[in-house]
Amino acid sequence: MSRPRRLAPVALLLVSALTLVGCGSDEEPAAGPSSEAAAEAEAGQSPPEPDTDAPVEDDTSLVDLLRSAGVDDDLVNRLGEVGDANGYGLGEGVETSLEERQGLAAIQIDTCRDVAVGHRTWEGIQASDVSSGGTEEQAAAMADFLRKEFCPDVAPYKEAPLPKQTLDGPEEDAREGRGLGSPISWWDSRYRRVSWSKECAAQTGQPIGDPVAYRLSDDAVVCATVPPAEQLKEHLISVDVVFAEPAGEKRALEAALSLLPLDAVAEDETEGTNPDWSYLEGGCLNVNIQSQRLKDVVDGLKKDAEPWAHAVYYSDGATSDGAVGPYTGKIKQVSLSTGRNDPTDSGDLTC
Template identity: 85%
Template sequence: MASVHPRVPESGIMSRPRPRHLAPVALLIVSALTLVGCGSDDESSEPPVASATEAEQETPGPDDEPTEPEDDTSLADFLRSAKVDDALVNRLGEVGDANGYGLGEGVETSLEERQQLATVQVGTCRDVAVGHRTWEGIQASDVSSGGTEEQAAAMADFLREEFCPHVAPYKEAPLPKQSLGGPEEDAKGGRGLASPVSWWDTRYRRVSWSEECAAQTGQPIGDPVAYRLSDDAVVCATVPPAEQLKKHLISVDVVFAEPVGEERAQDAALSLLPIDAVAEDETEGTNPDWSYLEGGCLNLNIQSQDLEDVVAGLKENAEPWAHAVHYSDGATADGAVGPYTGEVKQVSLSTGRNEPTDSGDLTC
């Protein structure tokens, strides 16, 4: 089945993996954390340019020893910021090894592999803390992805009773000072989707992501931002860590204070696209077979020739398409929460067109 969830393929941001087995997600976690780093939005992502004299002085001679690459400490740094020490990581790893959450049941993992699992579970703890997910749902998700009831219960019990009480809540940076009144379009004609954060900061007022978005969209690995779109709606997003995306928001969620009708939801999505955007076709989707949730969504493909120019330079094979996924309640890593009713609480908007498979199926 084709997926209508936009985050992973479009943004380069790792949505939370389903952590039954560590090996398939290890490189994704390391990559995401390495790309995110610890800098603020005000810091330049480019290194300072050295003068010609400095460059000549720094050019290694034939007798110079090669420089050893620096160790990657991104996992340890992330866990340290969450107040999770190595002793707790190892205790989690032991539970994971015994219950198939590592490289296989009974196979001992290394400290780095356990740090990768701990990074995933920090997000799990924070999602539960803000009400985005439940322990019942997390256990059901682990069972649906291959674990036994006993294994899933053992991990959930350890997380709930021993691991999560030590995890520090996500600490949001102070809201920046803004000078609003910027242009309606960015330099390429974009109006939000695929526009740079710098444009957003002159157009919409920033609001607290923790207060407005966390419970609805869950905890990202990256730098989240939130903007007031209207009196009844906010835009929630994560600044893409991938360097080629240059801090452009190519995947966003519109979250309404209360569910709204489809016309209102569509208008909100179109307001973030170039003015030539036209809704072309819609398809209802259901959750994937492995999901424990009984849920559905509505996918709307939107055509915009101008969007192709906006996206060009940010990603290969730019398309004149975007898609908006409508949820009546919300969505987690396990799919839509509840059926699609025609009322809309959340719209996930991303670049590119969603095509169903030959069977005509789309999954939420």
């Protein structure tokens, strides 16, 4: 499973931002009649008409995100003007609305914070924007505005206080899971929470959602984001293991297996490279891991559960544009997710 590419100067950038911020997951069930209304309909009674005069609550999550980052409407509009002039909105020279500009600002807040913690560089961001269809002049104009005027006003990510924990919990959760697919409550009973900002930020970048981090061992931490979908909420189905120093493949597999049910077995390995659109010359190693118990653990959380997980090894790390460097056999980061990861029809596996 390749990492999602960061959307750049195309109309999809705004669509993505407005979808990600303040909207429900597409995995959440569609709204429908309540059980009481359904029962009345089945009994031949008509459910009561909805109150059309009831006030509709506005979704303020996008504005709240901007305000918490110290970004006001004036800065949003100045960013939007640069975006409109350089194709980062609805097309070059097409004026965007305030809401659309707020979506662009939310995306660029992540960019600022990724650069601030060392996860990405301005050179790389410009190259990524050019690879996505922008010209060098457009990418340079946006990067210049971000670096000089927008990012200096963006507040650092503020992490919530770490909770108090009671450790020495059971090795397995109630479904016989051991990490991947397990609820946050199990993680909190088993592993000590650590500061995400300190341990994970530079390696995994700005989170989209609520981040958590756990001390897995003396040499490794687990970095993750709590899934927003209702049926996945509070269960971690995708995590990154970050080593203090690059580790060997045996240690990386040991760490991955420690977060899977006891029947987990590594089945096959495939080397991968970054996709053609990536400006990075990078590589990775994918390891598919079979576990029938994992299917049982994940089955109640999402559709199409499989008796598989996959671990992707990175020697330096990974951004939304792919692996940062070539795969050397030494691993700094392991991305562990549910499901099997196979090459495309062309035989290529992307990092």
